[in-house]
Amino acid sequence: MSLRHYARILANRCPRASGSRAFATSFRRAGSESQHHRANASTKSSQWSGRAVWAIAAGAGAVGCGATATILSKDDAKDRIESTVNLDLASEHRYGSTEEMEQAIQEIIQQLGDEDFISTDPEDLYAHGYSSWSTVNPDNLPVAVAYPRSTKDVSTIARICHKYRVPIIPYSGGSSLEGNFSAPYGGVSIDFAYMDQIIQFNKEDMDIVVQPSLGWQDLNEKLSKMESGLFFPIDPGPSAKIGGMIGTNCSGTNAVKYGTMKDWVINLTIVLADGRVIKTRRRPRKSSAGYNLNSLFVGSEGTLGIVTEATLKLAVIPAEYSVAVVPFPTIRDAASAAAGVMQAGIPVAAMEIMDEVQMRVVNLGGATAPRVWEERPTLFFKFAGTKNSVQDNIDQVLAITKTNNGGVFEFAKDAQEQKLLWSARKESLWSMLALRKGDEDVWSTDVAVPFSRLADIIEISKKEMDDLGLFASILGHIGDGNFHESIMYDRSNKEEREKVEQCVKNMVKRALAMDGTCTGEHAVGWGKKESLLWEVGPETIGVMQAIKQSLDPLWIMNPGKIIDVPWLEEKELKREDVVAPVRAPPSLNKVKGTQEWTLGLQGGTALQSTKPQ
């Protein structure tokens, strides 16, 4: 693989690659760990992991393929017929052998007509199968990475992989956190690096048709350069791209005002497991025509189909913005203030929480230097609207924070400082990663609860981590009841890792007992399958399995994510494992003033929570 080609992939993977202390650190470590992982990969797919590079150099001219066709040509139609599901194969419960995978890759090269479409470079396999910011990494790597240029290419790749029963793992920005794009059963990772274009901009309709590898930040930059007055409000990890954002049904700091990814998708072009291409619906803002397939594919993490085009809604850039931070003496005060803001119906554009540890981490990381923050639990607010509405919202929020012991409200002076203030929040995970030493890793995970319970869950989870002597921070999208724990641990220390795992499990169970969810935005991936069972139970997982089976009978689409591969996993899904919500009487549903009570959990587990007095 040429350096140019590889540099492009890295640049696509993480815009912070150059000049980012955090990323530089993680990548250096990734390199040092790669031996181990390559060794692992080589035991399972020996022929592949040591191979020389197949695909050399894609020239700059080949970059950016422009528009792709959604209407199928006659040739595509023929492909469709050929790719009809073979039920005999479906009953054969296995993935392709190494020889079959090799055959599949040769056939992809042959049909796409260029070696540049496929890479087996070990570094490339590693970058597409391992993530140093993910909570989990299975012991395997993809056997090849494909770089399609169009929907038709993706369809060809899927059809060939289907023929040889080769797993397919879509890859966009690679910023997901639960092993979502890992390759536990080998297979072909499909990286859309060359499918990063705007295909059609419908300014009057306030929508845009894009390819999966367009980053949300790049999209907003392009909309700004076009002076469109519009923007795309969903803001997950800085390096995330539309395909992966759809995959995880992500959200971010703006979700309290603008909702999550699912709310911004108008239609999708999807390549199915056997190579068929479908479009979920047309372009009006609303439609009652048939099943809501958008909702099926958004959040399906590439397990049901591959997104090759998306039509997205756009929002109008508010006339006025203001950003402010306010510190609190305790995390409960901060959470109470946030709940008060929500309960008063004040339409804040964003409301984020960071505890004193995370504020220290930001200071230590220097991401916002020379600015130094008070190291106390802090709420970050973004206000947006007209001049008058922004001022009105600020006045109301000020009053609520004061009654909850809030400190001085610090406003950004100008747009530059607004950016700096907000960057402290957006940079938080990188700041934590930058502090790692030796064998340290960061476990970053999320849960969400009804927001009146947020103070309770944060307080207990934080206490548990402190009691165990773990260096951990709390931050979150508090307006949505969604918070994250970032826990530093030594991965070479088995005991410490087990402690962290237990803490995370406890946090998930507490969230579920509060009628919450095991993940508000990071999705299930490889890491939270057990949590999903605790949350929804075996019957609901059975429905998910049935949907998967009907769309992907060979189980080749991102296998092992969300739900287990049925013939490889013997674990029995038991009803007793479900964590039943403990419903507090409505009169107890207030945030301030609590005492300990026990959340009785189905299955015999009992967890401590706080009970409002």
Ligand SMILES: Cc1cc2nc3c(=O)[nH]c(=O)nc-3n(C[C@H](O)[C@H](O)[C@H](O)COP(=O)(O)OP(=O)(O)OC[C@H]3O[C@@H](n4cnc5c(N)ncnc54)[C@H](O)[C@@H]3O)c2cc1C
């Ligand atoms: C610093 C940092 C901050 C973060 N903050 C947030 C946050 O505030 N909110 C939030 O929600 N998340 C956050 N995340 C997590 C991450 O950014 C999101 O999960 C994001 O949606 C992943 O997008 P991606 O392009 O990186 O996807 P990837 O990691 O490439 O893929 C994610 C999943 O989608 C699938 N997929 C990828 N492309 C396609 C496709 N074309 N078709 C079908 N499936 C596909 C993959 O197989 C995988 O299962 C953060 C991550 C980091 C590192």
